[in-house]
Amino acid sequence: MVELKRRTLMKMLGAGATAGALGAPMIARAQGAPYRIGFVSALSGPSEMLGRGMLEGATIAIERINSSGGVNGRQIELVVRDDKGKPDSGTVAARELIGEGCHLLMGVSSSAVGLAITAILPQENAVLLTAAAHSLRLTHEDFNRHYFRITDNPYMRQRAQAKLMAELHPEVTSWGGLIPDHEYGRSTWDSFKHGLEAYYPEIAKSEPTISNPIMCQYGGSDYRNYVVSAMRDPAVGFLNSMYGGDAITLFQQAKPYGFFQKKALVVDTANEFMVARAMKSEMPDMWTGAHWYFGAFKGNPFNDELYAKYVERTGNKFPDGFVAEGHACILAYAEALKTAPEGNTEDIIAALEGMTFETATGLRTIRPEDHQVIKPVILYRVRGTNTADGIEVVEYRTIPGDQVMDKPTPGAPVVW
Structure with missing residues (x-):
């Protein structure tokens, strides 16, 4: 053996x-x-x-x-x-x-x-x-x-994130996105956008204003032009779908512009602890989607x-x-x-x-x-700290998957 x-x-x-x-x-x-x-x-x-x-x-x-x-x-x-x-x-x-x-x-x-x-x-x-x-x-x-x-999948996770934002932040009704220009990025944005359109009128009792997403280079090293575009965008809340090393670079380059102070809310699709471990005390406070949170x-x-x-x-x-x-x-x-x-x-x-x-x-x-x-959709709020670990989970939510799932349409596009 x-x-x-x-x-x-x-x-x-x-x-x-x-x-x-x-x-x-x-x-x-x-x-x-x-x-x-x-x-x-x-x-x-x-x-x-x-x-x-x-x-x-x-x-x-x-x-x-x-x-x-x-x-x-x-x-x-x-x-x-x-x-x-x-x-x-x-x-x-x-x-x-x-x-x-x-x-x-x-x-x-x-x-x-x-x-x-x-x-x-x-x-x-x-x-x-x-x-x-x-x-x-x-x-x-x-x-x-x-x-x-x-x-x-993004339909489940990003719609759950949109629903949670409508519940926790009904005052943030204008949204934009920093999205990688590839298949995954487009799926996450479509799902979040349709979630905003579904849940804000129902929960926040207001219609969301949604900007066109800022499509970013995958595997880039300089995201400052994208950050400048985001700063000019009237959106107050942002969905970030950049991940891994790209997200770390983006966040580090966004900090000198005051992005995380001038924009009220950033929701991250999938970086989990990756970016937080790298940035530690410099990690901005944000909700992220996760496959699993041990806690x-x-x-x-x-x-x-x-x-x-x-x-x-x-x-x-x-x-x-x-x-x-x-x-x-x-x-x-x-x-x-x-x-x-x-x-x-x-x-x-x-x-x-x-x-x-x-x-x-x-x-x-x-x-x-x-x-x-x-399976459950898992969302948690993570931020940097000055503790030995450098990061902490402030709160989390688990949403039963069958409550936010897409309908099965094998061989045909998703039905929004």
Whole structure:
């Protein structure tokens, strides 16, 4: 039996490898051979922090399962590729993994990469569970049955954020956006905008004024022109959809302009603790969307164990939710393999459709119509402090996913 060892993984990644296969390159069919799952996500580039969090969570889940005897008496083995956040690299990585017998794929931080890989799945006879790719197209107009989203989506999260802003800040009725000019950015803005239009008249009893979003360069180094445009915008509240290193750069360059003092409210779509850990005491006070917040699920054994293991391995007391989503992908495959022990693609798809499984955020159910998971939407307010940790969570909310979900329309655009 071959297990994914942390020291092997860290050695591989530290050496700058963009591809790594752990164990013999064989298809796991014989009794006793490990189930091989292919991990593909950004382990370098602007989205590196997302991919590494997913990988850490997946590793913890695999160690948990393997130490308890595996699934059907067989161990789980992870085979890792770096897609660099680029669609062409993602498809190459996916084909390599499939060629090595990994027909069960997971990870993917970029929607563009997710769309590219999903397009090749039917002919490659493979399955992909994404832990972050949020494009609504993946479960709507570009849907195919080989794809599953194991996390929430922008319709759920950004509409929940719009609803919360209408409840907490009914006086902030003019909104703008700082949005990356790619698929994920457009999905988040469309979802938030429609949420504002739905919830402000209902809750705040006022019609929102919504500016055109400021579309920003992905992977840039100078965002000052975008900041100046935002300062000139009459909007008082802003949605930020820039993430990772781009968001850090944007926020640092916005501070000298007094952006966070002159604009009443900034809502962040998905940076979780990434930006806060980097900026520490300089982190502006804002609400952010998250895949997971450990403090919201205390008492859940999966949550408590995942958090303890993660802190033990990394020393980081503020893990990003991508850790829990990588963890959830492995738990989903493990549950599906119990009823599809051969690991055949068609059997795995059938097992995943409608399946309910335990995770760090509680039970999740995969909607059979469009393969979108139903899970809580998690929002928390984070800010920098002068304490030893440098940041703190002021408050949080969990919203049941079925209260803010889009209707399933596989093969057709989302219905707003």
